[in-house]
Amino acid sequence: MLEQGIEGASVRNIAKEAGLSLGSLRYYFHSQEELMKYARELVSERITQRVDKIFASDKNPNEKILEVLLELLPQTSKLGREPKVRLFFKTLAVQPEKTAAVDQDGVYLAVKNVMSNLLLLNFIKKNLDIGIETERLYALINGLALNSLLNPDELSAQRVEEIILVHLNSICKESVK
Amino acid sequence: MLEQGIEGASVRNIAKEAGLSLGSLRYYFHSQEELMKYARELVSERITQRVDKIFASDKNPNEKILEVLLELLPQTSKLGREPKVRLFFKTLAVQPEKTAAVDQDGVYLAVKNVMSNLLLLNFIKKNLDIGIETERLYALINGLALNSLLNPDELSAQRVEEIILVHLNSICKESVK
DNA sequence: TCTTTATTAACACAGTTGTACTATAAAAAA
DNA sequence: TTTTTTATAGTACAACTGTGTTAATAAAGA
Numbered sequence: 143m144l145e146q147g148i149e150g151a152s153v154r155n156i157a158k159e160a161g162l163s164l165g166s167l168r169y170y171f172h173s174q175e176e177l178m179k180y181a182r183e184l185v186s187e188r189i190t191q192r193v194d195k196i197f198a199s200d201k202n203p204n205e206k207i208l209e210v211l212l213e214l215l216p217q218t219s220k221l222g223r224e225p226k227v228r229l230f231f232k233t234l235a236v237q238p239e240k241t242a243a244v245d246q247d248g249v250y251l252a253v254k255n256v257m258s259n260l261l262l263l264n265f266i267k268k269n270l271d272i273g274i275e276t277e278r279l280y281a282l283i284n285g286l287a288l289n290s291l292l293n294p295d296e297l298s299a300q301r302v303e304e305i306i307l308v309h310l311n312s313i314c315k316e317s318v319k
Numbered sequence: 320m321l322e323q324g325i326e327g328a329s330v331r332n333i334a335k336e337a338g339l340s341l342g343s344l345r346y347y348f349h350s351q352e353e354l355m356k357y358a359r360e361l362v363s364e365r366i367t368q369r370v371d372k373i374f375a376s377d378k379n380p381n382e383k384i385l386e387v388l389l390e391l392l393p394q395t396s397k398l399g400r401e402p403k404v405r406l407f408f409k410t411l412a413v414q415p416e417k418t419a420a421v422d423q424d425g426v427y428l429a430v431k432n433v434m435s436n437l438l439l440l441n442f443i444k445k446n447l448d449i450g451i452e453t454e455r456l457y458a459l460i461n462g463l464a465l466n467s468l469l470n471p472d473e474l475s476a477q478r479v480e481e482i483i484l485v486h487l488n489s490i491c492k493e494s495v496k
Numbered sequence: 497t498c499t500t501t502a503t504t505a506a507c508a509c510a511g512t513t514g515t516a517c518t519a520t521a522a523a524a525a526a
Numbered sequence: 527t528t529t530t531t532t533a534t535a536g537t538a539c540a541a542c543t544g545t546g547t548t549a550a551t552a553a554a555g556a
Contacts, residue, residue, distance in 0.1 A: 148413075235469055236410050237324030274482055278485060281462030281463045281465075281466050285460065285465070286462070288465065289458050289461060291413055312489050
């Protein structure tokens with residue numbers, strides 16, 4: 143996927159990349175859909191694990207939350223390949239009859255996690271609707287992921303971080319900076 | 320594209336949908352890339368035209384701006400198919416060596432237009448970086464487009480409008496409501 | 497009327513796709 | 527040792543892909 147795009151992710155190419163024959167690969171995965179589903183869930187799990195690890199570290203909350211959000215984006219993730227591949231699957235799902243559920247999206251879980259943490263810390267400005275703010279942040283993350291992948295030059299890692307900081311500041315109280 | 324997804328957009332299927340033979344279609348478009356480029360630009364142009372039309376209407380600025388932004392999203396556009404197809408092309412571009420330039424994206428032009436209008440009207444809060452706010456709004460629009468297409472049930476048209484209104488209010492002065 | 501151009505259709509070619517089936521080798525169990 | 531799983535590889539098939547070529551038809555111009 144990273145080298146040849148979605149079209150290159152054929153069963154044959156994947157088998158070749160894995161050093162297996164076509165028959166061998168199909169011994170483990172009886173269909174392409176099964177293989178794709180496994181990969182999709184694997185990527186989601188890895189992202190979730192990485193996010194949990196950051197949350198479990200002993201930094202201050204502000205740093206944690208920023209680091210988590212940056213970890214979800216292709217340009218700024220230390221994980222490297224996973225957020226990019228996740229977006230590939232996401233765009234692949236933009237197909238009739240192939241819609242993947244949101245709940246199994248590690249990024250959505252991470253965003254919800256970030257928001258409930260901000261709420262628990264009493265960082266959120268008054269009169270904000272948490273549901274709407276969660277979906278707004280989730281959309282921002284997905285949009286940044288898409289844009290930074292399509293236009294890495296204009297939307298650099300530093301730029302992405304600036305935008306996320308601006309957004310966080312806009313939903314957090316003045317005192318938190 | 321709308322019926323069978325990106326994979327269904329083969330030269331043969333398009334010819335059939337257009338009521339032409341394969342040879343006839345290739346008389347006008349010598350390659351698939353040429354055909355795709357034409358369609359991509361056509362969609363972008365239509366969106367731009369629609370946006371210009373709204374800006375040229377005689378409503379009050381607040382209404383215009385909201386209407387323009389809603390027009391860029393699949394669920395809320397009165398244009399109907401174009402924003403959805405545009406997103407298909409956008410996700411199609413998430414492929415190595417196939418990156419389409421941002422400048423020819425009608426949606427990006429529209430967002431820039433919205434921001435400079437807000438600035439001209441003196442609606443924007445003080446101390447905001449216009450460049451960053453433009454990219455933030457552009458990412459939000461693309462994210463909303465992606466999410467509402469993948470999850471039309473949770474992210475309904477009304478919900479999308481609420482989110483956009485919240486975002487506009489967050490970057491505009493208190494007096495503008 | 498004759499000739500040139502525009503338009504349509506049909507077929508062929510080489511390549512790729514997902515899937516199914518079969519034979520072979522290694523490992524484990526009896 | 528024999529038998530049964532586990533694992534790997536190879537091949538075949540039908541369907542599709544983009545592209546190229548060639549023939550036939552309609553329209554327009556000289």
